[in-house]
Amino acid sequence: MVVSLLPYRALRSISRSNLRTLSEKLQGIAPATGVSCAMNGHVNGGPPAAGMAPSRGVPAAGGALAKGGGVDKAADFANYFCTYAFLYHQKEMLSDRVRMDAYYRSIFRNAKHFLGKTVLDVGTGSGILAIWAAQAGARKVYAVEATVMARHARSLIAGNNVDHIVEVIEGAIEDITIPEKVDIIISEWMGYFLVRESMFDSVIYARDKWLKPTGIMYPSHARMWVAPMRTSLVEHKQQEFQHSMADWGCFLQDTSDHYNVDMSCLSNPYKEEQTKYFLQTSMWNSLYPNQIIGQPVIIKEFDCLTTTMEEVSSVRSSFKLPFHPGHSRLCGFAGWFDVHFKGSPTDPADHEVELTTAPSTDETTHWGQQVFLLHPPLNLQDGDILSCSLDITRSRDNHRLMDVKFVHQLERASGEKTPLITSPYFIE
Numbered sequence: 001m002v003v004s005l006l007p008y009r010a011l012r013s014i015s016r017s018n019l020r021t022l023s024e025k026l027q028g029i030a031p032a033t034g035v036s037c038a039m040n041g042h043v044n045g046g047p048p049a050a051g052m053a054p055s056r057g058v059p060a061a062g063g064a065l066a067k068g069g070g071v072d073k074a075a076d077f078a079n080y081f082c083t084y085a086f087l088y089h090q091k092e093m094l095s096d097r098v099r100m101d102a103y104y105r106s107i108f109r110n111a112k113h114f115l116g117k118t119v120l121d122v123g124t125g126s127g128i129l130a131i132w133a134a135q136a137g138a139r140k141v142y143a144v145e146a147t148v149m150a151r152h153a154r155s156l157i158a159g160n161n162v163d164h165i166v167e168v169i170e171g172a173i174e175d176i177t178i179p180e181k182v183d184i185i186i187s188e189w190m191g192y193f194l195v196r197e198s199m200f201d202s203v204i205y206a207r208d209k210w211l212k213p214t215g216i217m218y219p220s221h222a223r224m225w226v227a228p229m230r231t232s233l234v235e236h237k238q239q240e241f242q243h244s245m246a247d248w249g250c251f252l253q254d255t256s257d258h259y260n261v262d263m264s265c266l267s268n269p270y271k272e273e274q275t276k277y278f279l280q281t282s283m284w285n286s287l288y289p290n291q292i293i294g295q296p297v298i299i300k301e302f303d304c305l306t307t308t309m310e311e312v313s314s315v316r317s318s319f320k321l322p323f324h325p326g327h328s329r330l331c332g333f334a335g336w337f338d339v340h341f342k343g344s345p346t347d348p349a350d351h352e353v354e355l356t357t358a359p360s361t362d363e364t365t366h367w368g369q370q371v372f373l374l375h376p377p378l379n380l381q382d383g384d385i386l387s388c389s390l391d392i393t394r395s396r397d398n399h400r401l402m403d404v405k406f407v408h409q410l411e412r413a414s415g416e417k418t419p420l421i422t423s424p425y426f427i428e
Ligand SMILES: C[S@@+](CC[C@H](N)C(=O)[O-])C[C@H]1O[C@@H](n2cnc3c(N)ncnc32)[C@H](O)[C@@H]1O
Pocket: 081, 084, 085, 093, 094, 122, 123, 124, 125, 126, 127, 128, 129, 144, 145, 146, 147, 149, 171, 172, 173, 174, 187, 188, 189, 190, 199, 202
């Protein structure tokens, strides 16, 4: 397994401008392997350098799906769970102040929900949410963690004197059993653009099996957002792609001259591979609000109490993106999410709390935003509206990664419509 030396979560402690510079540098130096963890880490992790394990959940290429279509548990464990077993990785999440403050406030400002209640923490990691639930007055907390991080959680929980309340259970939520149904399910399950990692599945599974009919979900709601954006990354990625193809040309020549083999029949598959890697894979970025050039729209809302597996496994949405006046170029789309802690309809929160991962100058999160670049960018005129449909499904080879299809068309103020464009992307 590849362990990240400079995981991007750690960069929370680096100033925002340094983070940007580092991100850009690293995006420029990683080799285009086209496969494996290195590719995932480079493209999506933004800051992590080539060969480093990608960040949140780390699904590597290589497939977590078994031949029959079900999840291959061993591969899933090796590809997805592996990094969550490292303290450095948990520390990066624990250092995300926006994330931490939101969960902390949601629990302690709504302590009435926890007082004397039973709680299930799905994916307890270090045990932080379970500890807070106990400190807020829970009678019993079941803290379930699939990886050996469960052992660290156990000692952290004992070290904070709540081991008489919190019981750590090492195992996947799908495989374990607890002796009773619970009043609250708490979990931090959100991946990039909300759905990457597919961990919400496990929370839904836990809810359907272990939550009392009167139970409450923490968080209770989640939303996915999309907005039009501008960025110089379009040129940057185009240049990288052109360099890579020029290098392929030299390689063909050298191989022919020195080794007498004509490799040109591989040119098309190579180009396809590089196109996917440089131009079609969405990127992690921490955008400034002024890079958003139109009104963000909510493309999907989930009520965590009622959402089904089917609803999360494929997200389809049609929407219109209006632009702020004065922008002449659309470089792509930014995607992010927020979650809310509102309690339940029968037992609403005293204090609703929001955790947002929207572009911000100071309230940045380790999730950042996912950027989907347009190659080439679209020329805009004032009054244009982009009519879009978005289709997010799970990757055929790895259910924790996503395939995205954007279909879009400009509607001019004059009523004229440009041809429909279909752009495929991959969230890796
Ligand atoms: C994003 S981390 C959150 C950790 C901790 N709750 C926090 O907020 O800092 C998600 C954790 O859930 C665990 N996890 C993911 N899916 C799980 C499953 N199906 N069963 C048990 N644990 C799971 C991962 O190993 C990881 O430690």
